[in-house]
C-alpha cells in the first residue's frame with residue numbers, strides 16, 4: 001500500500017471510466033419486481049444522479065408515496081444487483097478509451113490515492129467496474145448507497161481516504177473527475193479541484209460552461225492528464 005500519497009483522485013463511474021452496459025435494463029426490471037412499476041423510465045435522464053434519486057424521481061412521478069418508496073428500496077437494490085450481475089456476465093461495460101492506461105499510470109505512482117465518487121450504489125459500482133477489471137484500483141469511495149444527495153459524496157469519500165491512508169487530505173490535494181455538470185457541482189460544493197471529461201453525454205462546450213478547473217475531451221492524452229492531476 002502507498003504510504004504517503006499527496007493526491008486523492010476521485011473518479012465518477014458511468015461516462016467517465018466506463019459506458020454502455022445493462023444497468024438501465026436491470027434497474028427497470030428491478031423497479032417492476034419491487035414496486036410493480038418502472039414509472040416513466042423511457043427517456044428519463046440518469047446521468048450524474050444517484051441511484052436512490054433516480055428511483056425516487058421515477059416512483060414519486062408515478063404516484064407512489066415517499067414512505068412506500070423508502071420501504072421498498074432494500075428490495076429494489078437486491079433485485080437490481082442480481083439482475084445487473086447476471087446481465088454484466090453477458091454484456092459487460094465498455095472501457096472508455098484511454099482510461100485503462102491512465103488508471104495504470106496513477107496506480108503505479110506513489111503520490112496518488114485513488115477513489116470513487118459515484119451515484120451508483122457501492123455494490124453496483126463494484127460490479128460495473130469489475131466487469132472490465134477496474135474494481136481493484138479503488139480502495140475508497142462515496143456512493144449513492146451512502147447518500148441520495150451527490151453533494152454529500154465527496155466529503156464521505158475524503159473521510160474514508162483519511163482513515164485508509166492515515167493522513168488528512170487538504171481540499172487542494174483532491175480532484176473530482178467526472179463527465180457531467182453535477183460532478184463539477186459536487187466537487188465545487190466540496191471545495192476540491194474538478195476535471196470534467198467529455199466522454200459521457202455532455203459535450204466539451206457544455207462542460208466548459210460549468211467552469212471546472214480543467215476540461216478534457218478524453219483521457220487518450222495520458223501524459224497531459226497526469227501533468228494536470230499531479231502538477
Ligand SMILES: [Mg+2]
Nearest residue numbers: 012014015179
Ligand atoms: Mg457519470
